[in-house]
Amino acid sequence: MKLVVTRTLAAASAITAVAVGLAAPALADPPLLNGTYAGGDVLNLWTIATTCGTSGCAGTVSSNQGWTVPATLVNGLWNFKITKPDGAICADGSYAPAYISLTLDPATLAGTITTDSNYDCPGGTITQAPFQLHQVS
Template identity: 85%
Template sequence: MKLVTTRIVAAVAAMTAVAAGVAAPALADPPLINGTYSGGDVLNLWTIATTCAPTGCTGTVSSNQGWSVPATLVGGLWNFRITKPDGAICDDGSYAPAYISLALDPATLAGTITTDSNYDCPGGTLTSAPFQLHQVS
């Protein structure tokens, strides 16, 4: 009986060693961004708070200019959209919201800002430009 128990223990140990050797590598921690940031203009600061759960990564970007928007991690980039109600006056005299979409690389803090030349008015052209954030605190 002792010989059978020893063989079972040895077999279990061998299987455990094989399983550990072929186990998938651990996933890297999600790229969180938390703190206060500036784009070079110390008068306009963003406070970013992010977190990740099994259902995905989300956060909030708040500005000292009075706005706060949700952020989501998509394709390794933090994405958020700033909406300014009545941010544009259209050719017909009506008001339309101004939308500014941003995508930010959490590793480099480099990003892309995309706007429509007419905001939400008809006939605009989408343009994208790079931007760089710097952590203040």
């Protein structure tokens, strides 16, 4: 009886060792951004505060230019949109909000800025341009 129990324990230990050895690596923590960042122009600073929990990742981006917007993590990239109400004057004289969408890679601090040449007015052309941040504090 003792021999059977010993063999059973040895087999269970071997199976456990193989299972641990073949287990997939744990997922890395989501990439957070926390601090003050600048682009080429150090006069325009962004303070970014992010966190992740059981319901996902979120944060805020605040500028020393007076705006604060929410940020979300989607497919490993931080996304946020700056909206300036009545930020554009349309050809017909009406006002429309100006939208600027940004996507930022937290690992490289490289991003893409997407704008519409007419913002929310009809007839614009959507353009994308790269940008690069660096952490200042």
